[in-house]
Amino acid sequence: MRHGKRILLATFGTLGDIYPFIAIAHALRRRGLDVVIAAPEMHRGSIEREGIAYARLRPHENDIVQALGVDLAGAFRIMLKNPYFILDEIYLRFLAATYEDALVAAEGADAIVTHNLLVGANLAAERLGLPTARVALAPLYVQSAAAPSLTPPAPYILRPRSRWAITFNEMVRFVIRTGVNMRMKRFHAFRTKLGLPRSREDFFLDFGRKNSASKIFGLYSPRFAPRPTDGPANMEIPGFPFYEPRDERRRGLDEALRRFLSSGSAPIVFTLGSFAPQVSGNFYDVSIDAARALRRRAVLLAGPKDAERLSAAVGADEFVCCEAPHDELFPFAACVVHHGGIGTTAQALRSGKPQLIVPFFGDQPDHGERIARLRLGQALKLSSYDLQSATRALAELCDDGYICAARDFALSMRAEQGVEAVANWAEDALGLDHAECESAAAPYCGRV
Template identity: 30%
Template sequence: MRIIMLTIGTRGDVQPFVALGVGLQKRGYEVVIATSSHFESFVLKQGIGFSPIRADYMKLTESEEGKRMLGNNPLEILKQMKKLIYPMITQMLEDIWAASQHADVLIYHPKVIGGYDIAQKRGIPAFIAHPTPIIAPTGDFTNPILPISISNRWLNEKSYVLNRLFLLSFMGIMNKWRRETLNLPARSIFTNDLSIEGRAVPILYGCSPATVPYNPKWGEQVCMEGYWLLQGEDDWKPSRALVSFLENGSAPIVISFSSMPLKQPDNVLSMLKQALKQTGQRAIILTGSSGMQNHANDMDENILYVQEAPHSWLFPLSAGVIHHGGAGTTAAAVKAGKPMTICPFSGDQPFWARRMHELGVSTPTLLEKQMTAERFAEAIYSLVNSLELNNKAASLSEKVNQERGVERTIDFVDRHLKKSK
């Protein structure tokens, strides 16, 4: 049976699908992941089939237009959406339709608008999947796409209606594609996208019930059995410089803003360097796409700059992690049992920042506009010295490491596919 997995976005949107895809192949399924060409080599190295989608969100977030779109100016967001996102969506719809021609089953990320429509056209079983619980309504927490938290359970449950409103900007493009390519009638913003032709669409969450509460009302429609984490990237080897740095000193703080571009990277780096000096701590800075970089005249032997490294390998060797709050990075820090400071930028990152602080494994949230050397120093001191933070991080890690997220999610997929026959 051939499963086509559709996902798009940053590495945090792709890597969990790869981890699940590896498990599905071990279970006997044929798996192809359709995503941005940016991740082609990463997918193929895991032994999974690949199909390209012409939508490079990584390149977009690194561009000046993308940075403006990630800001808070609604007019700028609308302007850049029309200029950049609409053409990308049109190409994406063409590519996912081509990739899905021989699918027996679809598993799709909600960012890949069109997964629902293809499953409807082809009449095949489909699952909607996400590493963050943003799909099924619950009163336990506010929709993670919102930057706020509401204490009212009724309002929390209603906040998931916003998922449909998100599609409003794209309904014209989608319905044109439905008519001209899929030969399907237009659908409205009121269409229930968790049901296809009267059949509920099962939901797969790649997160841990130890970190967010599972709602018993979800029943057999929702699977949330644990993180979907790759067990290791076999061909990755640390550099001599990295190994030497780790072996010749105390455990460092790991700092990573991943694909989130800082507005003033040099200024933030200067703050971090001051904070590290003030606290006497060593650090490994994963520069990623943040804009931070090692300058030629920087001779600080207590800081090592690395473009990227597998979190599953590096985080367990750290004293704590300062990061942007992406679902995958948060999961890796939780699994490693390390206390953290989260500096959220957008999307579901504020949700994970709040949740980790509520669980007692993170210092208070630190937004980019609030960053100072003193606040970084306070956070670093807590990561290294707070027994409460470290004990709670270790306790949460113990629970998470007993879960079998990928394996039990595949059990759920198996059960639903047997019912659909």
């Protein structure tokens, strides 16, 4: 590895939070830098199968369910009802453990890249005083009054066209910030225990104030969500974090699925990513009925329990599976129906297909609103996802206007830097010459 320089990447969450950091790791390794990803134990295999070093970062899945006294599905149900669940029951409950693991993982590191919500790892980076970049994987993580995200139940005016509207949004943002900071007492007490100075910085979500990071990257397309004028001064939005997997499990489609895709018209693909299958409800039942009502073929990418149940009821025009790489599957689709996770949204955009987003919680409603605003698809509330509304929306998505807009958007994304911008930052932070390593990485840079 070049000059023996080492970068720690720290992240937490579902696969939608892990894959972007794997993409960053590959970009850094192409520049000759040594990389380790610190993440929960359940993601160790996904990281190591990409040939990337892994370090432990608590909490693990079992830690969370044991602390809550419920099973995994129960934890997800609590999460859907409590918008502060992730902050209160994960990031703050396990703050000390996350901090300790991040310190251990950072031994020998020369720079750190963290998930911007992962307060324990960000605290470790501050304590170590190393060059640090924070990664915001979704626009909602940077709260703006000038260009707000849909943040239920906050009453933002989503398209403020006057000074009055922006002032109103600034008041809404202030209330959200106050509510978040009122829950951060444990965090500030822990900072005091560590001997760190008092700070007015926003440590969970970003509200445009000065921050201690060297750089903040919004890893999504600037056409999907431009940099807000009232956002952090050190923020850059270079594009989505795509990469070509080395893990054989994520390369290529199952032969049975490939035969189905090639045996007829383009199907509608229904998927809930890696999170929502735990709480799918009647999503797949409504989906298969809607496809049949439209006489369209369908692929249902479901969790193991739903897949087993659905497999007994599907006909010749439907295919059910538990796993299929989105980047391989979506190009075969007529359109994609999903929960609105940022990773799934990005892959649907990349494939150039219209989308119907049925959001469950968190940042997902905002992604649905942005897709609808850009005329790249539609969004339906989960409570409104029934046979009539799903059938109507899917019929409208077959319109040439949606199809052409989605195709054009996909083409425009090909020029975006994505994770290469993070690699550029790392070299700058370490005082390395770009030209020396970009020539070696040129065949890979910007690939989507």
